[in-house]
Amino acid sequence: MQTHTPTTPFGRRTMSLGMMASQAVAKTVPEGAQVQKWKVFHTIREARDLIGATDRSLAILNALLSFHPETELSGDGELIVWPSNEQLMSRANGMPATTLRRHLAVLVDCGLIIRRDSPNGKRFARKGRGGQVEQAYGFDLAPIVARAEEFEELADAVRAEKNAFRLAKERLTLLRRDVVKLIETGIEENVPGNWGRVQQSYQAIVGRLPRSAPRQLIEDICCDLHGLYTEILEVLESFAKTQNLDANESHSGRHIQNSNPDSISESEDRSRKEDEAGGSAAENDNVRSLPKRELPLGIVLDACPNLRELKQGGEIRHWRDFLAAAELARSMLAISPSAWREACEVMGEQHAAITLAAIYQRSDQINSAGGYLRSLTDKARDGKFSTWPMIMALLRAKLDANKSAVKAGHEPPSGGECGEGRLDVSEALLRSLKKPRS
Numbered sequence: 001m002q003t004h005t006p007t008t009p010f011g012r013r014t015m016s017l018g019m020m021a022s023q024a025v026a027k028t029v030p031e032g033a034q035v036q037k038w039k040v041f042h043t044i045r046e047a048r049d050l051i052g053a054t055d056r057s058l059a060i061l062n063a064l065l066s067f068h069p070e071t072e073l074s075g076d077g078e079l080i081v082w083p084s085n086e087q088l089m090s091r092a093n094g095m096p097a098t099t100l101r102r103h104l105a106v107l108v109d110c111g112l113i114i115r116r117d118s119p120n121g122k123r124f125a126r127k128g129r130g131g132q133v134e135q136a137y138g139f140d141l142a143p144i145v146a147r148a149e150e151f152e153e154l155a156d157a158v159r160a161e162k163n164a165f166r167l168a169k170e171r172l173t174l175l176r177r178d179v180v181k182l183i184e185t186g187i188e189e190n191v192p193g194n195w196g197r198v199q200q201s202y203q204a205i206v207g208r209l210p211r212s213a214p215r216q217l218i219e220d221i222c223c224d225l226h227g228l229y230t231e232i233l234e235v236l237e238s239f240a241k242t243q244n245l246d247a248n249e250s251h252s253g254r255h256i257q258n259s260n261p262d263s264i265s266e267s268e269d270r271s272r273k274e275d276e277a278g279g280s281a282a283e284n285d286n287v288r289s290l291p292k293r294e295l296p297l298g299i300v301l302d303a304c305p306n307l308r309e310l311k312q313g314g315e316i317r318h319w320r321d322f323l324a325a326a327e328l329a330r331s332m333l334a335i336s337p338s339a340w341r342e343a344c345e346v347m348g349e350q351h352a353a354i355t356l357a358a359i360y361q362r363s364d365q366i367n368s369a370g371g372y373l374r375s376l377t378d379k380a381r382d383g384k385f386s387t388w389p390m391i392m393a394l395l396r397a398k399l400d401a402n403k404s405a406v407k408a409g410h411e412p413p414s415g416g417e418c419g420e421g422r423l424d425v426s427e428a429l430l431r432s433l434k435k436p437r438s
Helices: 017-026 037-046 055-066 085-091 097-109 142-146 148-188 195-206 215-247 270-277 281-289 297-303 305-310 319-332 337-347 349-361 369-381 387-407 427-434
Strands: 034-036 072-074 114-116 124-127 133-140
Touching: 034 037, 034 142, 037 055, 037 072, 037 142, 037 148, 055 085, 055 097, 072 142, 085 097, 142 148, 148 195, 148 215, 148 297, 195 215, 215 387, 297 305, 297 319, 297 349, 297 387, 305 319, 305 349, 319 349, 337 349, 337 369, 349 369, 349 387
Parallel strands: none
Antiparallel strands: 034 072, 114 133, 124 133
């Protein structure tokens, strides 16, 4: 059945700029070019927002492609299909005629198809004596072949944007969780500071999030949250150092180096480990005065990101995932089962895993991971070791590396950090947070 294609109210067919551009592109189809029609249709569907197509217009394009008898579209073959409006409406799930005409125009304007009109405006094919098509009037699919590479590039851009958006949302979730945990730690451990105002600062940042936020806004908020996270971390570190000074004024230069992975040389020699594990009563009091609250998983992973490499897919969402990754790290570090079992018995499985993650993070600087773990286990047994300052030391090293990279004009080593970007808060607030206890 032959039907008329849409015309203007005055019966004349119009030529839009989109149609002219599509026809110009169709003329550039290289000879011998071939594309899989359903593969390129999937690519077009992924990039539809950048192309300007709609879901309904793509339903019509799907129907048009189904009228092409081959699975491939070839630049050397016949690329014109001539279905009637009734046939198109049937294959487009009963789409009304007015809607069909409107979305056919969308396909033309997007440069996905070209109208090839007959002199009387009808769609049909003229065949020769052998049954082959000699002349066809209808919809030309040549732009799909000519622009196949462009569509693939647009689809890649869409996929990259979706991935960046997903990563930004994940980072936002982790930062929100970690900032809240640090604030709770500061309040529950009675760290001096105006924590009410810190909470207000946090709420002001997250309050800028609409129900549906674009990626750029999410990344901006992540930068602000990271600045607040950095400030709170500095306050907690300052508090830990103040506790050290209060406990041992005569050794103010040593601070909390007992639990810093960089400050202890490793040896399998038992007597040397016992010497390293020793310390004054004041230093023991310092460790006991540190916060006893459990470390949040997100903060531990920030300090020990290398552990993610051992988890398939890099996803560590729960402590059980963390413990499984720590077991793999133990094997890679050649730590004996007996040393690991002893550490778990003394520290508890979770804190032993945190300790192991920190050792794995600095494995290039530790000669004997097994000897070092036994040394820390001995200290923990005597109450001279805590995972808190160890994780704080790693976080401080990470932040210092980020700041150095930003000053040197390079990307931060952690990837995606905001360098020295800080929340714009008053100096009075900072002084209040960092003021030591009287």
